[in-house]
Amino acid sequence: MTRYDIRLRIAYHYPGHVKDARHILRVTPREIGGQRLERASLEIDPVPAELASEPDFFGNACEHLLIHQPHDELAIELKVRLAVERPAPDLGMTPSVAAISALAAAARDPGGDSPIHFLGGGRLVAPSPEIGAYLRETLAPDAPVAEAMLALARRIKAEFRFQSGVSTITTTVAETFEQRRGVCQDFSHLMIAGLRACGLPARYASGFLRTEPPPGRPRLEGADAMHAWVEVWTGEDVGWMGFDPTNGCLASEDHVLVAVGRDYGDVAPIDGVLITSGPQKHRHSVDMVEVVDPR
Structure with a gap:
């Protein structure tokens, strides 16, 4: 068995203010195929007015969010600790x-x-x-x-x-x-x-x-x-x-x-609908490291 700490950061910068936006996030690992979530946290800025979790047709964990307040940046950070046990198959x-x-x-x-x-x-x-x-x-x-x-x-x-x-x-x-x-x-x-x-x-x-x-x-x-x-x-x-x-x-x-x-x-990790003008700037980074001492 291997344990990992994973941090995913997704950020958007918009050239003009976005009045409101709807997004779907698919970023949380599945508990399938020898994977087990031990803890998970999701931070979103601006804080959504609505946030609901519901799996899609294929069983993927999805977060549906609605942001009402005007914003020119969106920042998402996921932190998880996860155990994986996947023996080599014959x-x-x-x-x-x-x-x-x-x-x-x-x-x-x-x-x-x-x-x-x-x-x-x-x-x-x-x-x-x-x-x-x-x-x-x-x-x-x-x-x-x-x-x-x-x-x-x-x-x-x-x-x-x-x-x-x-x-x-x-x-x-x-x-x-x-x-x-x-x-x-x-x-x-x-x-x-x-x-x-x-x-x-x-x-x-x-x-x-x-x-x-x-x-x-x-x-x-x-x-x-x-x-x-x-x-x-x-x-x-x-x-x-x-x-x-x-x-x-x-x-x-x-x-x-x-x-x-x-x-x-x-x-897609993030999908949705919003109205703004001009090209968006996007940043996306992942850190995934093995947990040697899981305490």
């Missing part, structure tokens, strides 16, 4: 790639965790036949699906370059595929678009990544902000399993899951 014991595709096609469960919601398009990502053909080079139909997914994550890590500043929220998977570079969001969207074209359920996972790795291990890419990876459905027995194409690895105890969805559009 990848070879998962069903084959072909079996998972058949099981997903036959699924009828309408719940938010069902694979049926992660086979088609979302708000930002649709299945891509071109990327699907690229992924099939690594997806032997008779291979255990988890082993195939890890090989695929490692291939994306090897063939695509992590580079900040070359993409935005509007960057398409086709552009990422052509440029062979981007950040964790781009690589996750690309992997999802290709897997869905292959009939394999894949969903976008948003969360935190250990900032400083244990001694002797390399620092992972994407640890200074909220991170993204991919969860793939591996059948009813094991369920969803995480794979990180940015770092070419399994989602392990280094990864803390906050939200899942069809793509980034379902899991």
